Amino acid sequence: MNEHNSLSAWQISEAGFPRSGTPEQQLKFLLRYAILAPSTHNSQPWRFRITGAMLDLFADYERSLPIADPKDRELLISCGAALFNLRTAMNYFGCVGEARPFPDPRRPEIMARVTLDTLRSQDSGWPELFKAITRRCTNRGPFAPEAAPPGLDEAMREAAHVEGAWLATFESARSKETVGFLVAKGDRIQFDKPEFRRELASWLHSPRDNDGLPAYAKGAHELLGFTTPAVAFLVRTFDFGNGIAARDKELATGSPLLACLGTARDTPLEWLNAGQALQRVLLIATAHDFHASFLNQPIEVAQLRPALGALSGHKGYPQILLRIGRGAPAKHTPRRPLEEVLVNGASTA
Incomplete structure (x- = not known):
């Protein structure tokens, strides 16, 4: 196709x-x-x-x-x-x-x-x-320093609440630096594992495919932004964790707003609800002409998740970490036919 x-x-x-x-x-x-x-x-x-x-x-x-x-x-x-x-x-x-x-x-x-x-x-x-x-559209590029408009963070928190989740936002330089540190640490831990790199490489696909991450989506990061087969080989073979950690920390600290979405419990029902809350939040941000992308490393790495939860100030379990801002136009990723x-x-x- x-x-x-x-x-x-x-x-x-x-x-x-x-x-x-x-x-x-x-x-x-x-x-x-x-x-x-x-x-x-x-x-x-x-x-x-x-x-x-x-x-x-x-x-x-x-x-x-x-x-x-x-x-x-x-x-x-x-x-x-x-x-x-x-x-x-x-x-x-x-x-x-x-x-x-x-x-x-x-x-x-x-x-x-x-x-x-x-x-x-x-x-x-x-x-x-x-x-x-x-x-x-998920935008993995850098965001402009433009602050989020008044009321956007409250609208997103309410959107999460309606769907049974909570949303904590980080806007101060100090809080974003702390979250960025966790993101970078998560990158280094994940990329140190060959099995993680192999799994990621298996989802780096051609733009002609109907799923996976094409190179233009920056799913492999700009550090690896060559042709897809070369990207997949490099990801499988080499540990780029330090470079990717540095870039992701810069993306986190340079974003106008970071947001952690979580739930009171950590069950399949809560995960399904978290997905509904996530999409409502993303659509609210999009309606305000703001982009978002994911920095879920501190949640995917189990030993870092409690630290992110403590930073959020909420009881419960972090499920998704977002960076939100305005960036250059991004391209949609492919979809499988219905x-x-x-x-x-x-x-x-």
Whole structure:
């Protein structure tokens, strides 16, 4: 598949919503927004099954990251982000329904079940968030020193709270320096492990592919920004931890705002909720023309997570660390075609 087609998922016409179509047709259209959610290494670890007016969301464990994410915590967060996009699109197009997390205790692989009941007579609901779905783009480049506008941090905290999470922000130079130190330490610990480097290298893909991190996304960092096969070889073979740690610390301390999103507990349900909170926060930032990217190293490295939690001032568990600001325009990453994430029948195999 060429690069143009791998990015075509981001080009959705609202006029295409089948208002007079069947619930199945409507759900299939709404899923085009769900699959635009972010995921670690752009792994897109979700699958969906539509049965009439009902949709089930499954985690795709074949796309798990056993080294960076051994408990599948970030995988479920990604599924939660996709679920929030789906909910947002439902609200915007006037779909009345219900989204239930983990609806069947006998089927824990079903992350959520969404049902459509009816349509409101007019489009309504969450227009600011909806319009931001196709605009949102992870930006791994440096941000301008421009401060966040008044009220943005409070709006993001409220967005996290609505979805059952908390959000702590770091704006002072001292607090960002401390967080940046943890990020850099996490980089050095992770890149010291050959198995971590091999896993990362396996997700450095060509822009023609439908998943993974193309070189232009800076997923391999500018220090490694050559052709994708060369990047993958270098990542697998050499420990670039010190250089990447220095760059990530600079990105953290140079960002106008750092934000840690967390939850009261550390369970699959909380991870799914954290994903919904994350996507609501990201869409709020996007609606204010601010970018975000992830610095999750202090959470992925277990021994650093309590220190980040203490800095946040909240009880509970950090789940995601964001840097937020305005940078040069960034390019979307590819997405798998909708047909590839749809499954049929009673099994997700």
